[in-house]
Amino acid sequence: MSPKAAVVVFPGSNCDRDCARAWEAVTGEAADLVWHKESALPDYDFIMLPGGFSFGDYLRCGAIARFSPVMSEVRRLAVRGSRVMGICNGFQILTEAGLLPGALRRNRDLLFICRDVHLRVENNRTDFTRGYGPGAVLRLPIAHGEGGYTIDPRGLKALQDGDRVIFRYAGPDGLTPEGGGPNGSLDEIAGIINEAGNVLGLMPHPERLSEALLGGEDGRPLFLSVFQSLAGAWS
Amino acid sequence: MNARADGGAPWREHGLTEEEYRLIARLMEREPNYEELALFGVMWSEHCSYKNSKAQLRKFPTAGPQVIQGPGENAGIVDLGGGWGAAFKIESHNHPSAIEPYQGAATGIGGIIRDIFAMGARPVASLDSLRFGSPDNNRTRRLLNGVVAGIAGYGNCLGIPTVAGEVYFHPSYQENPLVGAMCVGLVKTDRIFRGAAAGVGNVVMVVGARTGRDGIKGASFASEELSDADPDKRPQVQVGDPFMEKLLLEATLEILDRNLVVGLQDLGAAGLTSSGAEMAGRAGNGLYIDVAKVPLREDGLAPWEIMLSESQERMLLVVEPDKVPEIRKIFDKWDLAAAAIGEVTGDGFFTVRRGRETLAQVPADLLTDRAPVNLRPVREPEYFKARKKADFQAVMNYGDWGGLLKRLLASPNLSSRRWVYEQYDHLVGLNTVIRPGGDAAVLRLPAAPRGLALTCDCNSRYVYLNPRLGGAIAVAEAARNLAVTGARPLALTNCLNFGNPENPEIYWQFVEATDGLAEAALALDTPVTGGNVSFYNEYNGRAIFPTPTIGMIGLLDDLADRVTADFKAPGDLVLLVGETREELGASEVHHLLTGRDEGEVPALDLGAARRLNDFLVEAARRRLLRSAHDCAEGGLAVALAESALAGRLGVELEFDFGLSPAATLFGESQSRAVLSARAAQAEELAGLARDFGLPLARLGRTGGAVFRLQAGGALLAVPLAEMARLHENSLAEKAALTVEPRAV
Known part of the structure; x- marks a missing residue:
């Protein structure tokens, strides 16, 4: 039996179908699309919270989505040990829901930015990043207006000490630039994981570069890592 | 009938001329009332009727x-x-954007x-x-x-x-x-839908956002000139809610997917009036709308305001009566309003009712098809001949060709558009x-x-x-x-x-x-x-x-x-397909140096243009091209520089067309493209160009980190990094927002 994956669809999600498509392109398995009003989910092994503008990003990105009925199920599955990944708006929702620490602020230059950036894999010993080499440098697109990661000093220290900063913005050579990457993120943080190691949030879009035809495949190992870690658990 | 109070010129308030008013009365065989005249006012505006075009x-x-x-x-x-088709269309939203650029563009x-x-x-x-x-x-x-x-x-x-x-x-x-x-x-x-109100007895529904007082008479506004005396126009700009549109998009595609709809149409300019009349007109049917049933955002809207409101994010549907409950259920899921507001009729009339009271009743085709078609007088402007003459000394004598190329690459019209398109999500999907x-x-x-x-x-x-x-x-x-x-x-x-x-x-x-x-x-x-x-x-x-x-x-x-525009690898041949002539008229370089718009526009041979397209498609199919890039504003030098910048690859070029250096580098002769190809495929590519009757010139090779070019007596050598800096950043600098160097 293969792992069961789902993508949550909030009103205003717009990368929901992209996530399902990338999952299928990489793993050969379909992912269910789950409407946010669902209040009872089967025990999915992997849940993706996709990018987009849930509830129009009104009030604050992710601030309304965290109250959707489906979120208590996401929380239940996270506690159960299912893998949860929030991409872009999904990352914002995870921080609003308290499943990940910190917050995402308006980009430093106040503009929406859509472009490829480079990331350094800081920890390749997670279920999400095992497919990458140590310190691997990836090229993945960002597309957000509110991606500046921030957290209080104690929280930052906890992330750093726990090896929970998973991705940092970097130059093509893998060296960390000054000044918070493209969006002004604290400590150049692009992606973090929870303490238990099963909930990942990241601003860049791995689903957008998981097929050679689209210009790159650096997102592919991420989906594959999750799939293989789950397949291992299943075998 | 408040309009009658203004001294007998009821047409003026609705942007109609007296002749048009007379025509309406003749076609209707009676005087139109206020509501009816409001319908004609928008439907016979240039924006809706295309009467002048x-x-x-x-x-x-x-x-x-x-x-x-x-x-x-x-x-x-x-x-x-x-089994697939592409639906596509372009539309302007100029006047709203002039007044409120964010909302004007967004609602466009x-x-x-x-x-x-x-x-x-x-x-x-x-x-x-x-x-x-x-x-x-x-x-x-x-x-x-x-x-x-x-x-x-x-x-x-x-x-x-x-x-x-x-x-x-x-x-x-x-x-x-x-x-x-x-x-x-x-x-x-096999799943194309159209905007026709077919089937007498079918239900007319409005779905999506509620109707408010925004954008009333936007169609008429679009059909007037702007002037300093325009502060009153402000309420005519609509406000967009992309979240609402996203819900409307998904809900609409869901009902179409389940085949629950007979016909549908966007509510755009002139709102319910134009959509209702056009849908009726296309089917050759009539249709009535009961304004009392339209979900409103605010109280106190007059019937004509409901009919003309350009509130965004609404669609008009025509559906079979037994499908209404299922449609309601789907729109409910998306938390959107869906209201039955009228019915398709067999009488050919576009009717506006409030409950049982008929407010306006006009044959639908009078609104959609009978606006006068104006054949307007034309006169050749004086500037047309006067501006053919131009003196190109400014560019001829410039001399510093490398400096001029740099100026062009940093100029507002030729610099990189990265600052713009990076603000757009261009990858989602x-x-x-x-x-x-x-x-x-x-x-x-x-x-x-x-x-x-x-x-x-x-x-x-x-x-x-x-x-x-x-x-x-x-x-x-x-x-x-x-x-x-x-x-x-x-x-x-x-x-x-x-x-x-x-x-x-x-x-x-x-x-x-x-x-x-x-x-x-x-x-x-x-x-x-x-x-x-x-x-x-x-x-x-x-x-x-x-x-x-x-x-x-x-x-x-x-x-x-x-094929993409960027040079791919060092050692490739750089070529130009198409003919270059001594054409500096109407050029970007002349404008940059003189601020003037003048000179004869470059000649266009449509036969050669067609052959060039066919050649490019065939060369791509045979995989003979490493890169191809249109040669347009700024001429050959700019096109070459753009391919070099995109590929981060310098060039060593030497050629002579027997023209002035200015025209060689910056003239804008039409039907040309800059190509690069593997040396081993040069012969096949040349043969193909001959087959299509197109000149193909070898300009040199790619390689290095310098843009080096010698042509017709001009010599220039610009480091690529310097060109890139000017080209990449100048639009952001001109837009004058806080811009920091690219961090990654």
Whole structure:
């Protein structure tokens, strides 16, 4: 039996179908699309919270989505040990829901930015990043207006000490630039994981570069890592 | 009947002329009442009736084996093969953007997207065509920032990638910017929907947002000139809610997917009035709307306000009565209103009721088809002949060719558009194969391995200086933008922006330009499937440059054959296909150095243009091209520099065309493309060019980190890094927002 994956669809999600498509392109398995009003989910092994503008990003990105009925199920599955990944708006929702620490602020230059950036894999010993080499440098697109990661000093220290900063913005050579990457993120943080190691949030879009035809495949190992870690658990 | 109080000129309040009022009374065989006159006011406005352009638009070629749906519907549709079609259309939203750039641009995007999904197509890409005044003042910067942010704010939220476009600056657009929005959607050819109110007894529903007092008479507003005396126009700009549109898009596609709808239409200009009348007109039926049943956002709207409101994010549906509950259920799921507000009738009347009271009753075809068709007088403007003469000494004597190239690459019209397109999500949807920044964007299609190429383009300086030739060049360049990617141009949509048509000189520009456009569309086999006309683009009596923007789509049979503009590898041959002549007229370089718009527009041979496109597509199919790039504004030197910059690869070039260095480097001779090829394939490529009767010149080779060129006595050597810095950053600097160096 293969792992069961789902993508949550909030009103205003717009990368929901992209996530399902990338999952299928990489793993050969379909992912269910789950409407946010669902209040009872089967025990999915992997849940993706996709990018987009849930509830129009009104009030604050992710601030309304965290109250959707489906979120208590996401929380239940996270506690159960299912893998949860929030991409872009999904990352914002995870921080609003308290499943990940910190917050995402308006980009430093106040503009929406859509472009490829480079990331350094800081920890390749997670279920999400095992497919990458140590310190691997990836090229993945960002597309957000509110991606500046921030957290209080104690929280930052906890992330750093726990090896929970998973991705940092970097130059093509893998060296960390000054000044918070493209969006002004604290400590150049692009992606973090929870303490238990099963909930990942990241601003860049791995689903957008998981097929050679689209210009790159650096997102592919991420989906594959999750799939293989789950397949291992299943075998 | 409050309008009767103003001394017997009831037509004036509704933007109609006395002759039009008399015609209405004659056609109706009675005096129209206030509500009826309000309906005519918007439906007979230029914006809705095309009364000043219809006669001319009939000259466009609109048919071809590739055309599934020509003009007259919400959008045109062309056949992509494999059971798929592309619905596409461009529309302007100029006047609202002049007054409130963010909302004006945003609602322009919203409107065109609804036109696309009204055909049953899922929107997959947007393009935008923008014109502003000189970027050296805050008015322009405010407009530029507002419009780009508005497009980004709306399109990004919807998850429709903005993949291509154009931005030009010229003082003629100072107070009247142009904002053209194009959208492309994909539809299964057996699942196309149309905007017809078929089936007497079927229910008319309005779905989506509630109706408020916004944008009332926007259609009439679009049909007037702007002037300093316009503060009252402010309420006529609508406000967009992209989140609402996203819900409406998904809910509508869901009901279409379940086949619950007979016909549907976007509620755009003139709101329920135009949509209702047009849907009735297309089916040859009548239709009534009960204003008491329309869900309102606020109390106290008069019936005519409900009928004319341009509140955004609404659609009109015609459905069979037994499908209403299921439609309600789906819209409920998306937390959207869906109300039955009327019925299709067999009487041919467009009727507005409030409960049982009939407020207006007009034969639907009088509103949609019987507006007078104006054949306006034309007069050739004096400037047309006077401006043919030009003195090119400024560029001839410039001498510092490297310095001039750098100036051009940093100039407002030729610098990189990265600052603009990076604010747009151009990747969402996982279809963008060739990203913005090149000649055309290319998307993958569900029918693999096919690809869809998209562009929009217009050089309005050419159109101003020679409308007929300029109109033809706009089509030829759009087609060439597609062909350099390896795509076969299929069809076009146009956004015809002009000044006041009541001015014979403006109308002359319109007739000449559309004649040229029609001629080129025919010669290049790219039929016109729709578009819009925007007149009255003037401010205090000064008209914009005539700007017939062309949006064009093309098809790649196999995405593996696609070609991009960037040089690929050191040691490749650099070539130029097409003929270069001593043509500096109407050029970007002349404008940059003198500030003047003058000289004869470069000649266009439509036969050669067609052969060049065919050659490019065939060369791509045979995999003979490493890169291909359209040679356009700024001439050969700029095209070469753009390919070098995109590929981060220098060149060593030496050639001589027997022309002046200025014309060699910066002249804008038409129907040319810069190519690069593996040396081993040079012979085959040359043979192919001969077969198509096209000159192919070897210019040199790629390599190194310097742009080095020796031609016709000119010598220049510019480090690529220096060129890149100027080219990449100058638009962001001109937009004057806080911009820090690229961090990554």
